[in-house]
Structures are given as C-alpha cells and as structure tokens.
Amino acid sequence: MFFCAMLLGSIAQKNATKGKDHNRFVAYPVGYYSPETRSGVGFASTLNFRTNSRDSISPSSQISLGAGITQNNQAAISLPFALYFNNRRHTINGEVTYNRFSYEFYGTGSGNFRGDFSMYEAEFPLFRINYLYRLSENWFVGPRWWYEDYRILSVEKSSAVNTDVSGMEGGITSGPGFVCLFDSRDNIYYSSDGNYLELSWQTQSALTGSSFYYDRIRFDYRNFYAIGEKTIFASNLFGDFTNGNVPFSQLPGMGSSKRARGYYQGRFRDKNLLLYQGEIRRKIDLRWGMTAFWNYGLLSDRVGNFNFKNDHAAVGFGFRYSFDQHNKTNLRLDLAWPFLSGDYVYQPDKAMKIYFTVNEAF
Numbered sequence: 001m002f003f004c005a006m007l008l009g010s011i012a013q014k015n016a017t018k019g020k021d022h023n024r025f026v027a028y029p030v031g032y033y034s035p036e037t038r039s040g041v042g043f044a045s046t047l048n049f050r051t052n053s054r055d056s057i058s059p060s061s062q063i064s065l066g067a068g069i070t071q072n073n074q075a076a077i078s079l080p081f082a083l084y085f086n087n088r089r090h091t092i093n094g095e096v097t098y099n100r101f102s103y104e105f106y107g108t109g110s111g112n113f114r115g116d117f118s119m120y121e122a123e124f125p126l127f128r129i130n131y132l133y134r135l136s137e138n139w140f141v142g143p144r145w146w147y148e149d150y151r152i153l154s155v156e157k158s159s160a161v162n163t164d165v166s167g168m169e170g171g172i173t174s175g176p177g178f179v180c181l182f183d184s185r186d187n188i189y190y191s192s193d194g195n196y197l198e199l200s201w202q203t204q205s206a207l208t209g210s211s212f213y214y215d216r217i218r219f220d221y222r223n224f225y226a227i228g229e230k231t232i233f234a235s236n237l238f239g240d241f242t243n244g245n246v247p248f249s250q251l252p253g254m255g256s257s258k259r260a261r262g263y264y265q266g267r268f269r270d271k272n273l274l275l276y277q278g279e280i281r282r283k284i285d286l287r288w289g290m291t292a293f294w295n296y297g298l299l300s301d302r303v304g305n306f307n308f309k310n311d312h313a314a315v316g317f318g319f320r321y322s323f324d325q326h327n328k329t330n331l332r333l334d335l336a337w338p339f340l341s342g343d344y345v346y347q348p349d350k351a352m353k354i355y356f357t358v359n360e361a362f
Helices: 002-015
Strands: 024-034 038-049 061-070 075-085 090-105 118-134 139-156 171-183 194-204 214-227 231-244 272-283 288-300 312-324 329-338 353-358
Touching: 024 061, 090 139, 118 171, 139 194, 288 329, 312 353
Parallel strands: none
Antiparallel strands: 024 038, 024 353, 038 061, 061 075, 075 090, 090 118, 118 139, 139 171, 171 194, 194 214, 214 231, 231 272, 272 288, 288 312, 312 329, 329 353
16 A cells, blocks of 8 residues: 555656646546445546735635546546635635445444444435635635435345435435634644634525425534644544434434544434544654544434443554645555444444545544
C-alpha cells in the first residue's frame, strides 16, 4: 500500500500544473480500501483556483472529479465543488454524485448486536448544494437543498433482521434546509489551528418532492490545536437527530472512513446519534506523518433514551503521505479496532478494519 502511496504521489507531482494566482491542477490514479468496498481503483483530479486574482482572503476554490470501481462490484462517479467569491462573502459548495453500491443492513436498535444482516444493492444519484453568506469574519449563514433518488436493485434478506422500516422499497429524499457556520480554521483542507461549528436543520415532505416526511437537526464541532511545530490534537463532536418517517438509508449510523472508523458503515443505526472523535497527528518529515485516533458513540430511538450500556467505541492508528504539499492533501492508511465493554458484536466486527483513501477524516 505504501508503494502505491509513493507512486501516486510521484504521478501527482508530475501531472501538477501551476498557473498564475495559485491556480493548480492535479490528476492521478487512485487505489483505496475500506471494509464496505474492499479494494478499489479509479482516478481523481482536482482544480484549485482563485475566482478573483485580487482576492487574498478567500480560500482557493476547488472542483474535483473522481470515479472508481471496487472489488465488491460497486461503482461511483463524483463531482464535488467549493467556490469562494468576493473575499469569502459568498460561498457555494456541494456535490453531484452517482453511486451503485451494495451494503449490509443490520437493522436498528439493540436487536442488531448479533451481527445478522440483509444484503442490499442500490443505485442513487444525489445532488447537494449549499449557499453561505458571510456575516462577519468567521460567521456564515445560508440555505441548502439535498436531493437523493434511492433505487433498490436487489435484496438478500435475513429472517433475523427486522426490515419493517421505511425506505426498503427505495424512494426520493428531497428538501431544503438552513445552515449556520462558524469557521476560524487556519486552513480548510488541512487544519492545524482553529474551530469549526456547523449547525443545520433540514426538512423533507411531499411538498418538496420527497417520498418521506421527516426533519433532521445536526451539529458538527471540530477543534484543532497545535502542540509544537509537528503535532496537532484534533477533536470532533458530532450529533445527528431525526424525527418522523426516516428511510433506513438516511438513519444516523456508526461506521465509515470519516466517522467512527472501526465499524462497517451503518453497522449500528437509529434515529439519533452522538459521536466523539479524537486524533493526534504527528509529522515525521515534510511528506510522512503518523496518527493515533479513537471514537466513542451512542445511538437511541429518542433523544432522551441514550444509554451508556449500549456504547460503541474504537481505537486505531495510521500513516500519512503528503502527495500534494501545496494544497496539503494527504493519502492516509488507517487501521482501526472496535473496543466494546460487552459481548455485543460477533465476528467479523471484532476484526481489524483497514481504510486507505485521500484526505483526513475530519
């Protein structure tokens, strides 16, 4: 894997092009690995640029294009974007993505501890867009719209898993929301100092084109603190609270390469989630680094029903390779283990999880 990391870094540097005003284009082949996909290959490209060469306050705008296929016969193509205008007074960001994905659904609540699951294959184009207006140096507010068309292609059901939940036949989620953001990070792509707090509310109903009616409130707080010149302590407190007829694919869940590493994506799901993640990032030299991380999560069907007896935790460590130092973009290899206080989870959940991808988890 690290030979692959160095190879990608070399290719990225050879294919990077610089222009005036910090414009930069990078294209490279990618190899990645996660518990949900196993091995995957594809390509990625990123264009960083200034919308106004005289604007020294806005971060570099970024448009990326990536595509990949996996060992589990999954495929995705994605176009994320982040555009900054007029000294960051206006921000437009979002993504357009098509996914064809097979995944394991373990049910919801305490009944999914045994590890039985149903296998689903689905395709889902999605479109997300946010507009933020800068109120002051660090405060931003604005609307958002998220759309996803979830189509179930095949199902292998397990009689031990409760599938009497919304969305098992697919459906559209579509609705507006509102975002309030505080951002004092020194760099939005790789932070070593500052704070980030996003508060959002979103609603879904037939009036907005959705097949389901539900509301979602989220908060996402991140803190970055430099300890000397080579060490960063990063923390993330994340809450996701839903109410109404929530489709199973939209239920808050534990596990992914960005949230709760150590668990299969959506291994535990319910209507409400509280998650803490901590990470120590240490530079070894200009390109290489190491990290140690941990996370702790709670799920419940109601906000007042969080129970520490049903907690979910994991620990791990990883390596970093900076293949694009100009934009502070890292390849990362993370190894994570679930760390449970009781005999909640059966194999293969106690096995080590491997993540090999691009950029930090948060």
